Amino acid sequence: MPAARDFGRRPLLGAGAAALALPAAAQAPDEPLRATAARRGITFGCVVHSRWLHRNRALADIVAREAAMLVPEGDGKWWELRPDEATFDFSGLDGIVAFAARHNQTVRGHTLVWDFAMRDWTLRALEEGPARAQALMEAHFDGVLGHYAPSIRDWDVANEVVADPWKSDELLKESPWLRALGPGYIDLAYRAARRRDPGLTLTYNDYGCEHDTAYDDEKRRRVLTLVRGMKDRGVPLDALGLQGHLHRDAAFSAAKLTEFVREVRALGLRVIVTELDVIEPEAQSDLAARYARSAALVHAFVSTILEAGAEAVLCWDLADPAGGAPSDPPSPPRLLPLDADLRRTPIWGALARALEGRPLP
Numbered sequence: 001m002p003a004a005r006d007f008g009r010r011p012l013l014g015a016g017a018a019a020l021a022l023p024a025a026a027q028a029p030d031e032p033l034r035a036t037a038a039r040r041g042i043t044f045g046c047v048v049h050s051r052w053l054h055r056n057r058a059l060a061d062i063v064a065r066e067a068a069m070l071v072p073e074g075d076g077k078w079w080e081l082r083p084d085e086a087t088f089d090f091s092g093l094d095g096i097v098a099f100a101a102r103h104n105q106t107v108r109g110h111t112l113v114w115d116f117a118m119r120d121w122t123l124r125a126l127e128e129g130p131a132r133a134q135a136l137m138e139a140h141f142d143g144v145l146g147h148y149a150p151s152i153r154d155w156d157v158a159n160e161v162v163a164d165p166w167k168s169d170e171l172l173k174e175s176p177w178l179r180a181l182g183p184g185y186i187d188l189a190y191r192a193a194r195r196r197d198p199g200l201t202l203t204y205n206d207y208g209c210e211h212d213t214a215y216d217d218e219k220r221r222r223v224l225t226l227v228r229g230m231k232d233r234g235v236p237l238d239a240l241g242l243q244g245h246l247h248r249d250a251a252f253s254a255a256k257l258t259e260f261v262r263e264v265r266a267l268g269l270r271v272i273v274t275e276l277d278v279i280e281p282e283a284q285s286d287l288a289a290r291y292a293r294s295a296a297l298v299h300a301f302v303s304t305i306l307e308a309g310a311e312a313v314l315c316w317d318l319a320d321p322a323g324g325a326p327s328d329p330p331s332p333p334r335l336l337p338l339d340a341d342l343r344r345t346p347i348w349g350a351l352a353r354a355l356e357g358r359p360l361p
């Protein structure tokens with residue numbers, strides 16, 4: 001498995017959300033988060049991975065109770081779906097779809113075209129020219145969208161195609177797909193997905209649009225440029241997924257996020273939060289202070305984006321599953337709604353209150 005992504009880490013900037021002195025995990029009413037969210041017409045969910053979902057019973061039981069929607073962490077990517085060109089290995093994602101069916105949950109698809117998590121055979125094929133690359137994309141879409149037509153009705157067709165402002169002055173991120181097909185690969189992918197299944201919700205998913213930093217300002221501008229251009233060209237696009245990988249010490253502006261979501265929705269796009277967690281620059285300091293700051297940030301972000309019209313919030317793990325594949329390099333330190341012992345943290349309480357539309361205590 002390739003090295004883990006940096007989750008869009010950026011140089012950390014000054015003061016972030018005011019660190020409120022939160023009590024211990026605000027004991028949300030013992031109502032499942034999915035029910036709390038549904039009372040306001042919001043879908044709450046989380047990421048799962050087949051490598052632990054059927055083995056880590058304690059966490060799986062919590063996921064079954066709390067989430068109305070699941071998203072595959074890896075099972076929907078090329079690396080795991082396509083061990084070789086002749087093979088579609090649906091076993092992992094089929095297991096997630098079956099789990100969801102047992103627990104009255106939906107599954108959103110993640111992700112059809114990304115610059116990462118592809119095996120060498122795919123990368124070599126993409127170097128053989130545009131005709132080969134297009135044929136590869138279309139065969140992948142035929143196989144995956146065909147197989148999951150009955151069970152997955154929303155896909156991140158493309159993921160993270162916009163360049164990181166702290167790495168590039170270009171609009172589009174370097175990628176094997178860009179090298180193979182040119183900048184038109186994105187339109188090609190969305191048109192191909194729509195052609196195969198007109199009823200699908202086609203989503204574009206990206207990170208780095210959450211905070212009040214010069215980088216996020218520029219990333220938001222670039223993402224708007226991308227999706228506005230797609231709409232202007234009549235490219236089928238229905239929703240924007242904001243990943244929500246929050247950075248504990250980065251500044252946050254409700255006004256800037258609200259304005260961004262307003263502009264996205266003015267294009268006729270729905271908005272969802274797809275990968276919520278809190279990334280820490282370090283994990284040495286006082287845990288209570290770290291949780292207080294993170295919980296205040298989660299509450300501010302989720303409250304603001306729901307108020308602005310987001311329809312769903314999915315967490316990138318409710319708790320770090322112990323079953324992470326040893327081949328998976330450690331991801332950055334993160335704070336989540338549950339701790340390693342599956343106990344609710346202040347982030348859980350903050351999330352529950354944001355979903356309820358209530359302020360922090």
Ligand code: XIL
Nearest residue numbers: 002003004005007073159243328329
């Ligand atoms: C990450 C997984 O969490 C890691 O385990 C894996 O090694 C790399 O991919 N943005 C995304 C997700 O859209 O698919 C990424 O998931 C995290 C960043």
